[in-house]
Amino acid sequence: MKGIHLNNKNNTVPSWVILFADLLIVSFSIGLVMMLRMNFKNPAEFNYNEIITIFGVTLGVRIILFLVFKIHASLLRYTGTKDITRIFLVNFLGSVIICIGNIVFYYFINQKFLVPFSMVILEFIVSTFMIIFYRLFTKIIYFEYINTPKEKKDVIIYGAGELGFTTKRSIYQDISNKYNVIGFVDDDPKKVGKKIDNLTIYSFKDLKKLLERKSIAHVIIAIKDLSLAKSSQITEMCLEYKTKVLVVPPVDRWINGQLSFKQIKKIKIEEFLEREPIHLDGHVVRKDLLNKTILITGAAGSIGSEIVHQVMKYDFKHLILIDNAESPMFYLEMSLSDSYQRKSYESYIGDICDKTFMENIFQKYKPDVVYHAAAYKHVPLMEKNPMQAVKVNILGTKVLADLSVKYDVKKFIMISTDKAVNPTNVMGASKRIAEIYVQSFGEKYDKCKFITTRFGNVLGSNGSIVPILKKQIDEGGPITITHPEITRYFMTISEACELVLHAGAMSNGSEIYIFDMGSSIKILNLAKKMILLSGLELGKDIQIVFTGLRPGEKLHEELLNNNENTIVTKHQKIKIAKVIKYDFDLIKTDIDKLIEMIYEENDFAIVKKMKKIIPEFKSQNSVYMTLDNGHDE
8 A cells, every 4th residue: 555655864845745634625625715705505405517617717717726836845843934934924915816817707607706795715724724833833743753863952042022022932843852841940930930942930939849849951051141240150050960061052043033042052151250250342442453453472272262253253454473383273264264355364384483574574574563473482391491481481482572563563462361460470470571571662762652461360261270170071071170279360362352452542651551350260179160061970981180380380360469449440440560670681681691591502591580679579389499599509
């Protein structure tokens, strides 16, 4: 026996079957309307010529329009507003055509209507309703029963507004849906107790009870611009019950304006910064970079590449990118060629310490703005290689600063670190000396504005703690932390780079800008939250091992030293560090001597000189601690 064969891959009904069903409904509608009009008389009393004419005209018009507009070509399971609108309009058009045919036939042929107007109207209503109804009914049956896994995981949607309803709909429309929405949670007391699609809206106070009583797989946050404090509070509660938290992406990231369940992502570790994200005024930066030639060093690094991408949003004149890392620069160029084909930019592989190379760049392009992101930043490595720290972080900065003055650069923005404050390691000390050089240079030569931005650890940057912890978790551990009490300030890459651009735009020269980064975060707590976010259990699935502080590593970072205070700016989250001023000629002499020592290859002599330039440099957990005790190696 032959039957209707479904596509085994996705159970799709052939379009001819849908067309046949539509015509069957139209035929039934004509018959029903005809019986109503004739008050259900005995069929033997009917005028069969009239019946054949009504069926022939109505069915003929409908089948032609159905084929022309292909209303049978849509998948029933995905019937939406556009499909319903099209069905209504096609049927309406058919009824209009029949009415026009009636008028033409009546006045020009036989003074008789082909199809009574009352039947045209009733048939339109009945057939349109039934065609739409059976499509929606098929959709409900498919998603509620046919496409339903035997065991569904329960989820709760946090947010009972339009976004929450859209989220629920996207879950049930997903072809591989394995979830069952058991309710909504909302902070609006007016909504609590009411229902959406027969699902109860609970208050935030009820969330803990729901997590306790039921095995909730996910809580999906579907509220636009939910505060970080509230988001963190929800996540903390869910992690306690091993429930994963998902977040609905912003509307502008939806595909073709439609939310797909696959776009709903796990909550990011940025949610645990314990402060609201910092956003700056892009208009200020746009005005500052308009028609400027811009040079970015360290352009292929995590910070440098983000600066590049942010600068690309503005109407600059030309962009020059420099980095000594070949592969990262290759990938940066690939991303730029895909997204910014109409922008004017050049990239170079080169060393910022190579004065001849850099002078050729400055001479050729004569940049208006320099963003200096090139640096060695890893504390343990620089503790072992003081010569390289001095060469890249100090000599490299000096080369760029000197050329900036020589070639009339308007602004020089240097990226520094909180490790430059009361440095306890070679890396931090090298960055502090570089800060002093550009600041004192700016005080003496005011034609170029020298600006420094100082911030803490950047989430997601190369070598930062979060990617390291994530890699260790993915590999099953153990997670290594140097000390149970170690804390750090954190910010996102985008925040860090917004600061760099904004600082350059608002500066008067020679300032060190710092962020209000909120409270420092305990690395141990951060690791525990990342473990829970990964669905693992500490002590059972993964272990934490304390390895001891590394050479030069601080227990707690600072943004200001004891002799500094801050000056407020127009932006409440940005402050200017009021720092000690140095005489440029004196500091230049000391730094020149320090740079000459690179070629002597005597690490202790170099570090000793660095400590002389910045007396607050006190080594910790390092072989150079002997220099602080008055002993020379």
